[in-house]
Amino acid sequence: MEQILFQFFNLDIMIQAWPIMLRGFGMTLLLCIVVIPSGLLGGLVVALASTSEKRWIRWPVAVLVDIFRAIPPLALLIMISAGLPFAGIRLSPFTAVCLSFLLNNSAYYGEIYRAGIESIGTGQDEAARSTGLTGFQSMVYVILPQAVRNVLPDLVSNTIEVVKLTSLASVVAFAELLYSADMARSVTYNASPIVMAACFYLVLLWPAVRLASRLERKLST
Amino acid sequence: MTRFDRFIDTFFKPEVMQQYWPDIVSGLFVTCQIAILVIVSGISLGLALAILRSYGFKVINLPIVIFVDLLRALPPLVLILILYFGLPNLGINLSGFLVLWMVLTLVLAAFAEEIFWAGILSVPEGQWQAARSTGLGRFQTLIYVVIPQAVRMTVAPLTNRTIAITKNTALGMVIGVPELLNQATTAQSFAANATPLMMATIAYLILFIPVVYAGRRLEKAYAWRRH
Numbered sequence A: 001m002e003q004i005l006f007q008f009f010n011l012d013i014m015i016q017a018w019p020i021m022l023r024g025f026g027m028t029l030l031l032c033i034v035v036i037p038s039g040l041l042g043g044l045v046v047a048l049a050s051t052s053e054k055r056w057i058r059w060p061v062a063v064l065v066d067i068f069r070a071i072p073p074l075a076l077l078i079m080i081s082a083g084l085p086f087a088g089i090r091l092s093p094f095t096a097v098c099l100s101f102l103l104n105n106s107a108y109y110g111e112i113y114r115a116g117i118e119s120i121g122t123g124q125d126e127a128a129r130s131t132g133l134t135g136f137q138s139m140v141y142v143i144l145p146q147a148v149r150n151v152l153p154d155l156v157s158n159t160i161e162v163v164k165l166t167s168l169a170s171v172v173a174f175a176e177l178l179y180s181a182d183m184a185r186s187v188t189y190n191a192s193p194i195v196m197a198a199c200f201y202l203v204l205l206w207p208a209v210r211l212a213s214r215l216e217r218k219l220s221t
Numbered sequence B: 001m002t003r004f005d006r007f008i009d010t011f012f013k014p015e016v017m018q019q020y021w022p023d024i025v026s027g028l029f030v031t032c033q034i035a036i037l038v039i040v041s042g043i044s045l046g047l048a049l050a051i052l053r054s055y056g057f058k059v060i061n062l063p064i065v066i067f068v069d070l071l072r073a074l075p076p077l078v079l080i081l082i083l084y085f086g087l088p089n090l091g092i093n094l095s096g097f098l099v100l101w102m103v104l105t106l107v108l109a110a111f112a113e114e115i116f117w118a119g120i121l122s123v124p125e126g127q128w129q130a131a132r133s134t135g136l137g138r139f140q141t142l143i144y145v146v147i148p149q150a151v152r153m154t155v156a157p158l159t160n161r162t163i164a165i166t167k168n169t170a171l172g173m174v175i176g177v178p179e180l181l182n183q184a185t186t187a188q189s190f191a192a193n194a195t196p197l198m199m200a201t202i203a204y205l206i207l208f209i210p211v212v213y214a215g216r217r218l219e220k221a222y223a224w225r226r227h
Helices: A002-008 A011-050 A055-070 A073-087 A093-119 A122-130 A135-150 A152-172 A177-188 A192-220 B003-011 B014-054 B058-073 B076-090 B096-122 B125-133 B138-175 B180-191 B195-225
Strands: none
Touching (some): A002 A192, A002 B076, A011 A055, A011 A093, A011 A152, A011 A177, A055 A093, A073 A152, A073 B003, A073 B180, A093 A135, A093 A152, A122 A135, A135 A152, A152 A177, A152 A192, A152 B138, A177 B076, A192 B076, A192 B096, B003 B195, B014 B138, B014 B180, B014 B195, B076 B096, B076 B138, B096 B138, B125 B138, B138 B195
16 A cells, blocks of 8 residues: 555655646647647538538548548657658647647547538528528528537537547657656656646546536436 | 659658568557457446446445546546556556556446446336336346347447547557557668558558448437437
8 A cells, every 4th residue: 555655646756746747737738729729620621521512522521531530649640740751841749749630630520510510400501591691601600509509518528538639749759748747757767747647637627527428418318 | 753753752662561561460460459359348348337337326336437537537648657657666567468458448448338328328217117017127127128229329429439449559559569550660760761650551541441431320320319
């Protein structure tokens, strides 16, 4: 028991690691601030394209979405940060992370929005169009607000996944929370900093997880 | 060299492909192995927890809910690092393979429990009462009446979640499991060429595109139940 406390919940080491962990946590938040809105926006574009009436827009997007849903996010990240330099394209770790997450998250958010848009009957669009709204206006003012409400639980739970995904940035040496924790671990030979990182993630995500399950319950009953 | 030649030379170099395809194939094999193990153990554990939860004992349900929340909130990579680097200090040495399998199993079990539980809740109370009044026990009702109906609701979300978690086998790279991505990055650094990464990407596509496609079909087939 004492061993477990010493190895996983070592207060001295946690206090020592606190400043570096805090900086790492800041970087994780920064990543989230960039990656979540860009994914939400990219997903919207994907959804609009994949519900388009024109086949030559719809099909290529569907293929791309399936590709990015099939490749593990870490493989995509490594391809971009370690593969592209061979082609002469050198990106900073931050840019590489943002780019690969944009591709991955747009595919996932896109599928969610699409399900939402398809859940709204065509009557809504017809009614909106008959009042004189253009196709675009009908989408923005009539369809999307209802679609988003229908898939809100999925949007929230996917956003939780996106925040968890930022931990992959540690693999390409971007100094976010998990990277800082792993640095501190390798210096101290003690797992407490990683347990500490876990606590940071819990503080950030536990409320979101609770919210997600409540939304899921509410919509399913 | 033309632009096209240079592109081929960077991402599809034949000599590199020839030299490293055995490594890539062995990586693919390890990835499939972990994936199948995780799917079987994760979904069974999740179903067992959901059944346990349906008995409604507070003492058991609270830990289940906490377990599910914890594993939904923590990035799997964090758990992997804690187990892989923390346990040896306590004298417990687990291989990377074992750690990866355990963590992904727990994560999938948590999500599967949540999905099965939602499915069980969605079966109307009348089904329980009718089954019990014919003389079936609680457990029998659950197995023969409720679960078969609940499972149909869970197929689509469970498939999607399983794909997402199975893709996390790539995290094994971080703790030296010789799976696909690990083999590819190792080969890439030896060959000083991006071809092995491209091979791994293609292998992932071959492995997962059919499943992603199947998931999409299932989602469509069961969509009417959701709204």
